[in-house]
Amino acid sequence: MKKRSRKKMLSLLLTLALFAVNGTAQLTMAAEAEVKTGTTENFAILSGETITNTGTTEVMGDVGIHPGIEVVGLSEDMVTGAMHLADEVALAAKNDLVIAYDDAAGRTPQIISRELAGQTLTPGVYTSNEKDFLLTGKLILDGEGDPDAVFIFQTDTTLTTGSGSSVEFAGNATACGVFWKVGSSATLGSNSSFAGSILALTSITLETGATVNGRLLARNGSVVLDSNVITSGPCTQNQSATLHVIKMVVNRNGRTAVSEDFSVHVLKDGLDVSGSPDAGMETPGRTYTLEAGNYVVTEEPVEGYEASFSGDSTDGKVTLSPGEEKTVIITNTSSAGSIDLFKTDEKGNPLSGAEFTLYREDVEVGEPMSTDENGNITFTGLAKGTYKLKETKAPEGYVLSEVAEEIILTQDEEIVEISFTNTMILGRISIVKVDGKTGAALSGAEFRITDGKGTEVFQGETDDEGMVTAELPYGDYTVQEMKAPENYEKSEKTYAVSIVEDGQIIDLEVENTKMEKKAATLPDAGDTSGNIFLLLGGLALTGGLLLWRKRSAA
Structure with missing residues (x-):
């Protein structure tokens, strides 16, 4: 009997275990039932009090209000469906919303x-x-392959989304299966992308640029809008949308770019969509078949061209609803601003050969350019913006300018003139005259300096300290002694020197050899010229004595 009882007990436990396992499996597999919204199905917006809009808003679906009647800033041309202001249709929808x-x-x-x-x-x-x-980033709802998947979010108080946040789908999930039961009010941040039906007890507020793929249903409060897009209607959220991107080019100042020279990107969440990037194309442009959502059309910049957007976007941002077709036109216009540079020396004379580099945001604009014989450079095809102009190579014989000039172009086709002045390179040749044996300083030595063409550029005499100094510009020179100090022999040596740097000092020490004194000597015996002079002197002396005696006797 005990054995039989144990068998029955084991059998009962096994049966309960199997039931528990099967029951759990059935609970896990059972899909959540859809929330029946009745006649609210046709409404993109339903409010109990007021509807207020600022800016241009697009509403795809019906708009209703009950028991309030005030709608401000939302005109009929912004709504694709009907507007029901406190009528029976709006009342029926409000009753269905409560349920x-x-x-x-x-x-x-x-x-x-x-x-x-x-x-x-x-x-x-x-x-x-x-x-x-709270939603401050991206939320993904995965339907796990079920297009009828249901997601229900319950709050007793608020629902708040941040700027740029988004609700996205995977696994065949759609906005039709998403319901947000909000116990008080919902606020959707600027430029956010939201999905699903908001069933708010009080109010719903959309900040600037927020988009909703679903419905805004406020039981008792207001709906506040600001330049938004609300897409509702039958559950067609998985329908694809079509985007056309057209590239146009306007050439000026001899520029010759074509549409294909520009690389165009279509981005979703910062990533290229299929087929992007691609070369630009004129009308009809390139066509992209995309899921509904937010996209950005952009391009890789080409120096000297400015981009502008038109069509269904003024900034490259575009929101595509299911089944929607939009066109974005990018027009690139060659820039026409210019900078005229004039390079002169300190006397206002034009300088050629000065190299300048133009920068924008620390990036070189084009290639460096050099001044012509008139000291001029013109940088053309410049877009509006802030630039820096810097001399990267000075003309020969001049000091490089360290000034980085900031230039701001504020208008298209603006011409800005700017001038740079270079200072000539100056150096000094310092000559010291000394005795070759004693090293003593010698004054009175005259020196002459000539340039590379042989032209005299300086002449001077050493002072009491044996020094003479010449300040000269960049160039090649020859130094030569022209007159030696008294009792010294003149040096025949010449000195070739070059001034190549500003502030350069060239020191030259020139030695002189002192002349030797000669001893007195008698004439040679064979030299008769001396004897003649002696004879004449003797005759003159004798004659003088005779004349003196004769006068004395008389």
């Missing part, structure tokens, strides 16, 4: 982090311990 709200609030949730950014969620019902939700 849908209560349905979403009554589901059993699982708890997740209040910050949704960075999460990838599968179908289910979610809430947070804080009873609110």
Whole structure:
């Protein structure tokens, strides 16, 4: 009996275990039922109090309000559907909204982090311990291959999304299956991309540029808009959209670029879509088949051309709704600004051969250029912006300018004139005259300096310290002694020197040899010229004595 009882007990436990396993499997596999929204299905916006809009907003779907009647700033031409202001249709939709709200609030949730950014969620019902939700980045909803997947988010207080945040889909999930039950109010940040139906007890606010792929349903409060795009309607969110990108080029100042010279990018979340980048193309342009979402059209810059956007975008940013077709035109116009540079010396004479480099944001603009015989350079084809002009090579014989001149072009085709002055390189030749034996300084020595053409450029005499100095510009020179000090022999040596740097000093020491004194000597015996002079002197003396005696006797 005991053995039989044990067998029955084991059998019962096995049966319960199998039931538990099968039951758990059925619970896990059971899909969350859709929230029935009734006649709100046709509404992109439904408000209980007021609807206020600033800027240009696009609404694809119906707009309704009940019991309020005030709609400010949202005209009929901004709405593709009908506008129901406190009529029976709006009342019926409000009643259906109450039912849908209560349905979403009554589901059993699982708890997740209040910050949704960075999460990838599968179908289910979610809430947070804080009873609110934040989204400051990207949230991915993965339908796991089920196009009817349902996601329900419950808050007792608020739903807040940050600027540039987004809700994105994977695994065939669609905005039609996403429901946000908000216990008070929802606020969507600027330029955010949101998806799903917001069922708010109070109000819904969209900041500038926010887009919604879904519905804004506020039971008791207001809906506030600011240059937004709201896309609603039948569940067609997985339909593709079409984007045409056309490249146009306007050439001026002899420029010859064509559309194919520009590389165009179509980006989603900072990454190139399929087929991007590609060379630009004129009308009809390049066509991209894309999922609904936010995109940026941009290009790789080409020096000397400025880009502008037109068509369905003025800045390259474009939002594509399911089934939508848009065109972005990029027009590149060759820049026409110019900088005229004039290079002179200190006397205003033009200098050729000065090399200048132009920079924009510390990047060289084109190749360095050199001044012509008129001292002129013209940088052309410049876009508006801030530039720096710097001399990178001075003319021969001049000091390099260290000035980096800032130039701002504020208008198209603006011409800015600027001048640079170079200072001539100056050096000094210092000559010291000394006795070759004693090293004593010698004054009175005259020196002459000639340039490379043989032209005299300096002449001077050493002072009491034996020095004479000449300040001369860049060049090659020859130094030569022209007159020696008294009682010294003149040096026949010449000195070739060159001044190549500003402030250069060339020291020359020139030695002189003192002349030797000669002793007195008698005439040679064979030299008769001396005897003749002696004879004549003797005759003159004798004659003088005779004359003196004769006068004395008388």
